[in-house]
Amino acid sequence: MLSQYGPILILIALVLGFAAGNLVISELLGKKTSAIGKADAYECGMGSIGNARLRLSIHFYLVAVLFILFDVESLLLIPWAVSAKFFEAQGVGGIVFTEIVGFVAVLGIGLAYVWNKGGLSWDR
């Protein structure tokens, strides 16, 4: 019974060994410097001590959201491209191509809208 868990045990040992080994190696071989910043916990570039209700520029979110939006939408092009041949064989290649052109056009209108409203310029 228990022997079935053997591989897991080995895995745990390997993981712990790897982590501990790395720490030991860097302690032995690494160059030692010390600074205040270095002792801090690393939090995505934010200061780890201070008011949690920190204000960020709205553009930060806006750009992030826009990026995700266009990124995910253009991802759709990949499955389309993969299956385009199949549709071609079915004899509906033209329609399917028109559809994807329409889709890209919608994206284009969206981009124009965002651009025009100033969503892409940081200064406004």
Added chain:
Amino acid sequence: MNAYIEQMGLIAPELVLTALSLFVLTWDLLKKGRNSDHIGYATLVGLAVTGWLLLQQWGMLGDKGTQTAFGMVTIDRFGTFFKLFTVGSMAVVTLFVMLDKNERKHGIGEYYFLLIGASIGAFFMVSTNNLLLLMLGLELLSLASYSLAGFHKGSKRSAEAALKYIVFGGLSAGVMLYGISLLYGLTGTLDLGLMGHAPEGSGAVSLATQFDASPIPVAIAVVLVLAGFAYKVSVVPFHFWTPDVYEGAPTPVTTFLAVGSKAAGFAALLRFVGALFLTDGVDASIVAYGDRIGFLLAILAAITMTLGNLSALRQGSLKRMLAYSSIAHAGYVLMGAASMTSEGFAAAMFYLAAYYCMNLGAFGFLIYFEGVTGKDDIDSLKGMGWRHPVVAWSMVVFLVALTGLPPTVGFYGKLILFYAAIDAGLAWLVIIAAINSVISLFYYFRVAKSMFLTEPVPQVPMRQHGLAGILCVLAVVTVLAGLGAFKDPLRGWADEGPASLEIYATDAGSR
């Protein structure tokens, strides 16, 4: 090739709406925020075309529906009924936006764009048997609604409304998705038809089979999905967002939330419940379970209408009062779903249609009144009846209809709901609903009292003929439809809706 175009033709109304939304957005961009009324007119034209297409579709459909887009989209009279009313209410809401004195007159192209987007969401939500597309439609509707609720960026109330709405909405969407994922895990399909009855070789397991094996996970999944719908139609205990969002959102948006969004939610709810437990061909072993779900809905209906009405009693703001009243009305409509019969579903559909008429009217009155006084509390209505008699009497018609008194469509709707419920053995629920309409009289007629019974206070004598005209027409429709005028088409349509619900197992199974 032609078959493809034909299939596309089935979703022509949706395509027109999509094109319209893009057109509206682009035009507003090109006009650089000058007068937006033209965009309103363009929206109206687009909606008219959509409505015309839907009517054509209604005629072509016949008793049975059809499917397109690999079974993702189901076009039947049930869905088309709701689409027609969504378009109708959208048109009225568009007019409200154009006539709203408290709204900017320029640079509000997004307003129309978001409204159209919301109705596209509603369209797909009511015309699919597939839970995935249903969820997508619901989310599209919701996202547009969140932005619309916060459309008045400068107003704290509006921002609060949007935030509350999105938090509640996100939560309930999560709950619902969890339910859907459980259903998918249990049955191996997202198609409601296959869940109801899975033929050999379809690769799916019908819900009935799973229910016989392990009832509790099925129950949990169904209840979770129902909770998502309950949020959308603001059924207690998922109603908390309603008064705050309704109050904070711009009033035309509130109108859309109370009318279009709620009806779409009910349509999806009815289709879900119908496909799993009611439609012909559903596996017999789960129908009995459907009765228990019906009982659950009956209890929710009783609580919802009672709580909605009691809360409405103490409201000082007309807008909040209407919000609570819309909760109460959700309870009435739920009676139809709870009866778990086609008659009950038809009654719910008819009541929703009635609810369109009277609530559009009541909210239109609110917009008029806000335009005149800039306030929305009932006490400020004093003397309205003497200064704006046409509008005020129209409002009395809507109040009478909302209370459910003859000779209005509100009474007619309530009557057939009562039939369906008593016929389904829910006499106790009918008695509760009847008592509730007495309670509701008290707060509805506080408005009438304020308008007519108290001495007038000085007001700016301003008239809005356009809005007054719309209200008049709605009032006349409310009465005529209640008298069953012109061979009672509304009732006929509503009756044909549930009949068109069916299982598309053959189409779906061949995939």
Added chain:
Amino acid sequence: MDHILSWITFLPLIGMIAILFVPKANTSLIKTIALAATGLPLVLATWLYFGLFDKMSADLQMVDRFTWIAGLNAEYYVGIDGLSIALVWLTALLLFIGVPASFGINKAQKSYYALLLLLEVGIFGVFVAQDYFLFYVFWEVMLLPMYFLIGIWGGPRREYAAIKFFLYTLAGSVLMLVALVALRLDMGALIDSGTAEVVSALSGTEDLGRNAYFSIPAMTALGGAGLLTGSTLPFGGDFLGMQFTTWVFWFLFIGFAIKVPVFPFHTWLPDAHVQAPTPISVILAGILLKLGGYGMIRACFPIVPQGFDDYSYALGVLGVISIVYGAYVALGQTDFKRMVAYSSVSHMGYVLLGMAALTEWGMSGAALQMFNHGTSAAVLFLVVGVIYDRAHHRDLNGFGGLAQVMPRYWALTTLGFFAALGLPGLAGFVSEAMTLVGAYQSPRPGFKLLVIISVLGIVITAAFLLWAMQRVFLGNLNPKYKDIKDINAREVLCQAPLLFLCIFLGILPHYLLDWMRPSVALLIQNLTVN
């Protein structure tokens, strides 16, 4: 004349629509239209009463019938028989009197007369409707104008009185609605089943072969045959341990009893009466209360005779409580109008007692009492209106000796009071005596005791009316009112026809009884459970 009932019913509606198009300032034209729109139905009703109506028949007459809302199997079905014809005529008369009686009202006259006419449509509609759906629609149509008439033109506490009236009546009518929905479902299933029993029960009516699920005659026929028991409903004729017929009976009865009003549902009445303007009080007491009594014998008892049979003694007890309690409370009032309002509760108690007894005398007496109370109560409210217009208060103790300065007014008032307290020779005596004798004759146990108790009511009624007369008219003249004007010609003209009826029907009551006799006989036959 074809469609005479529809004409009578909808002429006021035409008048109302006409008024809506008259400019607000042109009050004389508005009043003229209102007079015409109430006068023409009166003419038609009189013609109907003496000319067209066949008083030897118990059948429905002047029937208009066609399918209205097919989806509900509801019909537009109007007709008239001996039970309703007198009340239709009384409605026409009182509404016609109501218009000149309202000439003193100066506030928003256009809306006032329009609402008054709408109210008339509702009242006529209830009296002539033979389809329960139609009946219910008209029943509710009355509420709205009444609410506004009390609420806008009423006294200081009009808002409270108006909403109280509305809430009470609506509470009753939603119960009616629930019963109605259940009845309709049962009717539908029975008629669709088409069994031999159903066919034979319907064979005497015009409903055979028509899918009129709301038809009141059809309900009466099936109810009389003992078929309308709810056995086709999901709960199979038995709901929460009580029979379907019992539920339906009580739901319908309470709906109508609130309107009558029967103790303990009467508390809206004094408020509504006191706050309403005089003409509206007249219509309220004269007609609207009768709707309750009429509804019971038309659309409650015959449909569920079993329920009536089971609980008739309870109804008799409620009637007696209303008689004695109403009179006793009236005795304690200092407000003239409130006193009259409570006297209405007392007088309408006779109606319930007479009906509960289920004898021919009792039932005829009840029908007669409804008519007679319609005239005498109307007179009393007009009397109160006259003094209120002059003195601007109604405190019975605040007058005194008015007989010296207002002799004509005193004479008319005396006549009205005597008619109300049932002086022999006047109309009230005949009907009250008939109900009491009818109740005494009743073979059912216990009714003799009820009659004996209710005689107490007559004594108290005489007491409070005579005491009121003494306080207002006799004694030393209150110096405040030494210059008060006597009753004017318009006010006399309003009261005169009603007082004439009080005397005339006191001497020749068969001018009503002959018309209702066949219908009453049929009603009693329908109500007798084998």
